[in-house]
Amino acid sequence: MKGCVQCAVRMNTILAGLTPEELAEVEELLVHQQLKKGEVIFCEGEKMHGSYIVKSGAVKLYKRSREGERQILRVLKEGEIAGLCALRAKSNYGHTAETMEKSILCYLNKNKLDKLLSLNEDLSSKFLKVLADEIDRAYEKIYLLGTKSAKEKMANFLMSLAAGKDEPVEDGIELRLAMSRDDIADMLGISTETAIRVLSEFKDKDLISGQGKYLIIDDVDELEKVD
């Protein structure tokens, strides 16, 4: 468990910045979990019991219909939190969370989280910012899904991945997609085939190159103008 506190301090999570006493408190609240790729952390409709800080790896949040249609709502990376709905009054998870690769998570029990929040107003303030940021991100996604074509969605997706990198490789921006074509399609609200076709078209037009999970953006300017 000591490791959890260590990681809370080192990591760029909302828990960073707590006082030593608070961390001692936190120590009792955190539970480490190591999960393999493809494991379900919690499931839509399941009774809600807490949140999970992603310490390493990646987690996708999604909803699925009875017919199997799936929409990926969000991909969480290191330092982000799954199950924020633990802060709500309602008591069931509204979506499913699943690891996309081997991941380490810190579990925060809801009751203890609530207690911690009521003790520490600075932590509340941080959570408010995290939630408000998440709303903004969600609004942006609603906008993209509601108004953009498949090509525009894909271009936007590739550029959002590129935004993380500040080291433009010699000729372009190198990306490694940590997900399948299927996942990409379900993030963008298009079919897998369309996703693949759009990528192929981008390659034909020399906007991108590479293959499989390793892609290179060769022409950012043109990608921005896709139409």
Add this chain to the structure above:
Amino acid sequence: MKGCVQCAVRMNTILAGLTPEELAEVEELLVHQQLKKGEVIFCEGEKMHGSYIVKSGAVKLYKRSREGERQILRVLKEGEIAGLCALRAKSNYGHTAETMEKSILCYLNKNKLDKLLSLNEDLSSKFLKVLADEIDRAYEKIYLLGTKSAKEKMANFLMSLAAGKDEPVEDGIELRLAMSRDDIADMLGISTETAIRVLSEFKDKDLISGQGKYLIIDDVDELEKVD
């Protein structure tokens, strides 16, 4: 200004439940505004300065692209809050807010709101719940936009309006849409013509009746099963 405090108490807002002293505090923070239909409260990209509680009327939040495509993110009714992004670190509104009818708003300056939040942990807790609820709502919308057909979106929209009413009129549920076909289309991420055509089809199939802003859901069960 006294009226603001009165309304804060009476209204079902997050400000309800504050102690008398806190309300006295709030009194200085609130500013009333009466706006006509179609007035812009704040604009995407504009420097952020505060939030607005909707006291009466309705407010739509939307984003718009350079080409004029518009996506309505959310419609706020009495008691809800526009400009929640005031809680974030970033300093610009991420979307535009505009009244959909004559509305009364209470303005909450950001700095004072922050102060109030730091003074009152219960208020922080309420805001956390409001924000978490909003995230859930946004996720649901992402799911609908990403996976559903025009008909399904419309059916879902009509039923969500019906959900507010508990008095099923003799033969069906009476709805009065407080918005144009254009607005509906931009909420669902479809074209105006498609929105109208879907409504016409529903009428042909006797799922709904009525015209203009007054519609009646005649067959909820069938509407739920729409394709």
Add this chain to the structure above:
DNA sequence: CGCTATATTGAAAGCGGTCAATGCCTGTGG
């Protein structure tokens, strides 16, 4: 009472989805 915005309908074109076949890549067992 005309004017302008909104609502409605038609026809044609295009984007994206579905179905189907094939290729590719990896892990596994013989």
Add this chain to the structure above:
DNA sequence: CCACAGGCATTGACCGCTTTCAATATAGCG
């Protein structure tokens, strides 16, 4: 080490839903 199975990626053909463009109809408003 190789063959094979299963999953993922890719491409083609075709179809249907949505959009777009255009023409009216209708309604709210000054």
